[in-house]
Amino acid sequence: MLSYLHAFHAGNFADVQKHAALTLALAMMQAKKTPIACFDTHAGSAMYDLASDRARKTAEADSGIQRLWAMRQRLSSPDWRPMLEVLARHNGAGETLAHYPGSPAWFAELARPGDSVTAFELHPSEGRALEAWARDAGVRVLQQDGLAGLVRQLPPPQPRLLTLIDPSYEIKDDYQQVSDTLHKAWKKCRHGVYLIWYPILTSGLEQRLISELEKGEVRKILRHEVRLDQPPERGMVGSGMLVVNPPWGFEQRLAAMMDDVQGEPGLGLSQSLNWLVPE
Numbered sequence: 255m256l257s258y259l260h261a262f263h264a265g266n267f268a269d270v271q272k273h274a275a276l277t278l279a280l281a282m283m284q285a286k287k288t289p290i291a292c293f294d295t296h297a298g299s300a301m302y303d304l305a306s307d308r309a310r311k312t313a314e315a316d317s318g319i320q321r322l323w324a325m326r327q328r329l330s331s332p333d334w335r336p337m338l339e340v341l342a343r344h345n346g347a348g349e350t351l352a353h354y355p356g357s358p359a360w361f362a363e364l365a366r367p368g369d370s371v372t373a374f375e376l377h378p379s380e381g382r383a384l385e386a387w388a389r390d391a392g393v394r395v396l397q398q399d400g401l402a403g404l405v406r407q408l409p410p411p412q413p414r415l416l417t418l419i420d421p422s423y424e425i426k427d428d429y430q431q432v433s434d435t436l437h438k439a440w441k442k443c444r445h446g447v448y449l450i451w452y453p454i455l456t457s458g459l460e461q462r463l464i465s466e467l468e469k470g471e472v473r474k475i476l477r478h479e480v481r482l483d484q485p486p487e488r489g490m491v492g493s494g495m496l497v498v499n500p501p502w503g504f505e506q507r508l509a510a511m512m513d514d515v516q517g518e519p520g521l522g523l524s525q526s527l528n529w530l531v532p533e
């Protein structure tokens with residue numbers, strides 16, 4: 255029984271890192287004309303109301319996307335532009351954001367006519383909301399397990415692949431499942447770009463994913479982490495992204511984006527970047 259609802263967390267510091275990496279990877283891949291198959295294995299419900307009771311209960315966006323929006327004139331990396339333009343389209347130029355796109359909406363907003371977007375979601379009510387949104391967004395929704403579903407869909411008909419794997423890690427076994435899925439998917443599509451999000455926890459549970467990948471076959475895995483300068487005593491203290499086959503120069507450009515927000519009062523993050531597995 256799935257109980258995680260992303261509406262409580264939409265636009266938090268982890269979403270800022272995750273969606274920055276997603277929009278950058280997609281923009282860099284789109285520098286070539288060849289079409290891209292985009293897969294979102296854990297999509298959520300696509301659009302979030304930042305004034306809803308759920309969002310206000312945690313107020314996580316206040317120290318995430320709302321801070322980024324407030325400092326948008328001071329961001330020096332041009333790679334924030336696609337995100338800022340999408341946010342402006344949904345929110346106008348006001349000082350506070352009311353709407354925040356989830357990952358399938360970032361894909362849909364930035365995909366070109368030849369690119370395809372497939373989104374998986376297993377939670378029944380999230381799946382229904384996603385389905386309703388997707389009708390006008392040109393996104394194919396599959397209400398099924400995104401890990402097994404991804405492997406079934408590969409290789410895609412398009413020459414290139416971008417996948418986001420972003421589980422809620424409600425089940426401890428998810429760390430192992432993500433590693434197993436990446437291995438299976440990579441064997442079917444070795445040139446694909448895979449983005450894998452994980453929480454950095456005081457329990458260290460995410461180390462299972464990291465150590466499985468360190469000893470596995472998949473090559474060229476970049477690890478980018480952001481850690482809260484004032485972490486809670488227990489729970490999530492940071493946010494990690496693994497990027498398999500990042501486009502050339504991706505690491506410098508992602509680091510430049512996150513440099514813009516590093517140490518920003520209210521956001522309070524430090525970043526680290528290294529190759530978990532080299533080429």
Ligand code: SAM
Nearest residue numbers: 296297298356357375376377399400420421422
């Ligand atoms: N990717 C979204 C974003 O960036 O806006 C957030 C996704 S949220 C962290 C994880 C989602 O995965 C939840 O909506 C949850 O219901 C869904 N989920 C959990 N297990 C799943 C599975 N095996 N297959 C597909 N979706 C799943």
